[in-house]
Amino acid sequence: MMSSRASARFEAIQAVDPEIYPIMQAEVRRQQSTLELIASENHVSPAVLEALGSVFTNKYAEGYPGKRYYGGCQNMDGVEDLARARAKQLFHSDHVNVQPHSGTQANAAVYLAVLQPADTILSLSLAHGGHLSHGLKVNISGLLYNVVPYEVDRANEQINMAEVRRLARAHKPKLILSGASAYPRTLDFEGFSEIAHEVGGLHMADIAHIAGLVATGLHPSPIPNADFVTTTTHKTLRGPRGGMIMCKEAHAKLLDSRVFPGSQGGPLMHCIAAKAVAFAEALKPEFKAYQQQILKNAQALAEALVAKGNRLVSGGTDNHLMLLDLRPAYPDVTGKQAEDWLGLAGIVVNKNMIPWDERKPTQTSGLRLGTPALTTRGLKEPEMRAIAGLIDRVLRAQGEPKVIEAAAAEVHSLCEQFPL
Numbered sequence: 001m002m003s004s005r006a007s008a009r010f011e012a013i014q015a016v017d018p019e020i021y022p023i024m025q026a027e028v029r030r031q032q033s034t035l036e037l038i039a040s041e042n043h044v045s046p047a048v049l050e051a052l053g054s055v056f057t058n059k060y061a062e063g064y065p066g067k068r069y070y071g072g073c074q075n076m077d078g079v080e081d082l083a084r085a086r087a088k089q090l091f092h093s094d095h096v097n098v099q100p101h102s103g104t105q106a107n108a109a110v111y112l113a114v115l116q117p118a119d120t121i122l123s124l125s126l127a128h129g130g131h132l133s134h135g136l137k138v139n140i141s142g143l144l145y146n147v148v149p150y151e152v153d154r155a156n157e158q159i160n161m162a163e164v165r166r167l168a169r170a171h172k173p174k175l176i177l178s179g180a181s182a183y184p185r186t187l188d189f190e191g192f193s194e195i196a197h198e199v200g201g202l203h204m205a206d207i208a209h210i211a212g213l214v215a216t217g218l219h220p221s222p223i224p225n226a227d228f229v230t231t232t233t234h235k236t237l238r239g240p241r242g243g244m245i246m247c248k249e250a251h252a253k254l255l256d257s258r259v260f261p262g263s264q265g266g267p268l269m270h271c272i273a274a275k276a277v278a279f280a281e282a283l284k285p286e287f288k289a290y291q292q293q294i295l296k297n298a299q300a301l302a303e304a305l306v307a308k309g310n311r312l313v314s315g316g317t318d319n320h321l322m323l324l325d326l327r328p329a330y331p332d333v334t335g336k337q338a339e340d341w342l343g344l345a346g347i348v349v350n351k352n353m354i355p356w357d358e359r360k361p362t363q364t365s366g367l368r369l370g371t372p373a374l375t376t377r378g379l380k381e382p383e384m385r386a387i388a389g390l391i392d393r394v395l396r397a398q399g400e401p402k403v404i405e406a407a408a409a410e411v412h413s414l415c416e417q418f419p420l
């Protein structure tokens with residue numbers, strides 16, 4: 001059944017490219033037959049996929065609606081205007097730019113708008129859950145700017161706003177970043193804005209991971225206070241792979257000019273069409289129910305893991321993800337081994353550094369687990385408890401082939417029960 005579903009698509013590819021075709025089929029089958037727990041991934045709707053595969057990919061549309069550098073852009077203007085209007089409605093934002101190709105490009109455009117080389121950025125350390133575009137030395141952020149990191153507190157492994165304030169007063173950053181890619185707790189966006197403005201700086205909130213929760217009021221929104229809010233559109237928001245920036249009207253003109261022509265040429269109009277479709281989906285009441293279920297599933301998964309003797313960084317989660325500290329329950333297992341063994345069972349996760357990790361980033365002592373993709377498939381709390389059991393069994397058995405085989409059979413049956 002899976003292969004017939006897979007082969008029903010890609011007919012043109014099959015006809016012209018016999019090398020790519022089997023790889024595409026294999027990827028459809030992989031997604032159908034594995035449980036996706038990578039916190040930043042999701043499964044888009046058929047409508048979003050259709051927009052992504054549309055003729056909008058054929059068109060150059062450098063510029064913005066009404067001010068393009070190419071002819072024939074009337075339909076480009078139509079979709080970009082809709083995407084912007086829907087995003088504004090979804091997030092209650094003054095101004096939106098939907099052209100960034102990715103979250104990292106969105107962040108870079110904000111830096112170009114408000115910073116000069118060597119200016120100071122204060123941001124969460126990558127080793128404590130931050131993101132590479134927030135100051136990694138070999139990223140444009142770390143190459144061009146002076147980055148001062150804040151870390152989570154040793155006592156509770158959460159961001160300590162008093163420490164953020166202390167560092168802000170000491171270093172007077174021009175830009176304070178909030179937002180993370182592996183942080184399981186609620187972010188105090190209002191507090192970040194207050195601190196940034198107190199020291200004469202600006203606040204950029206990167207809500208890439210939690211955009212769906214923010215859009216539906218299930219996480220406090222940074223929009224009222226932050227100067228810039230960036231996001232990707234493909235994580236909890238469940239749209240196409242891409243980026244977006246929201247800001248106050250006062251920064252709109254400068255920001256737009258730093259996206260195009262500042263850091264990008266032609267926008268990816270098929271992605272913008274797909275963003276518009278995803279925003280329409282996110283404006284529907286069922287999207288809020290989906291986000292609520294993501295949270296319930298994360299709670300159920302976290303509780304079941306803890307009940308089996310696992311330690312979660314910060315003790316639990318407030319959002320869609322959790323960081324499993326492997327050391328107490330499975331002292332000899334690295335994140336890399338855990339990722340590989342679970343992968344063999346059909347449970348897809350990513351190894352992740354935990355705060356003050358003594359292992360290398362290629363090994364790690366942690367796993368990051370998230371529930372957005374499984375929730376899209378329709379899995380609920382009972383399945384989360386079953387998956388916690390499978391993870392625990394595979395890791396305790398240290399990858400014993402018979403245990404992996406038995407877990408794989410249960411994964412297979414869950415995938416059949418909840419088809420994509």
Ligand code: DSN
Pocket residue numbers: 039040103131181182
């Ligand atoms: N790579 C993404 C994540 O997994 O969190 C962030 O860009």
